[in-house]
Amino acid sequence: AQTVTQSQPEMSVQEAETVTLSCTYDTSESDYYLFWYKQPPSRQMILVIRQEAYKQQNATENRFSVNFQKAAKSFSLKISDSQLGDAAMYFCAYSDFGNEKLTFGTGTRLTIIP
């Protein structure tokens, strides 16, 4: 069974600084998708960024980028120029075509210090 591990229950960062959230996963599949979702206090689940495993290039969305290391099964999220609105729970998630559901990590609560 696929598993997703987020080893940082909480992280904090100064406004305008850069922070990296860690995620590792376990799978025997070669083709799969990885996602980072953000859940602010409003509880809405918002997709931040996605990575297809067959793509070697790391995904980037504005201030958000990932470091995808397929061999190491690692998928970290880097947030640059942190803003107060980035404060939220961040969930790493995995999905593959034989098992079309999201398997989530336990989440990392990110606090932005003004």
Added chain:
Amino acid sequence: DTAVSQTPKYLVTQMGNDKSIKCEQNLGHDTMYWYKQDSKKFLKIMFSYNNKELIINETVPNRFSPKSPDKAHLNLHINSLELGDSAVYFCASSQVADLEAFFGQGTRLTVV
């Protein structure tokens, strides 16, 4: 326009009652899901439907029964509610070819 909408947003009910949560998506997706988020924020799949057919049923008690009248709707009915059912329930949808899930705003169920 809301892509995935679920009602109600909040539900407070007594133990033993039966309640339903409704979900609708206007994205044209062929797969819909129910996820449960517990008090520790852990998210776990409960059910998935593809074109009205049940695909995933993740060891959920029989008191929980999903129903999909068409591929745009997926409802969740819960019988004989228990204190441990208190959680946030999320509906989501995706295209099978894409796997990116779009979530509703969640329903916070509180059983007293």
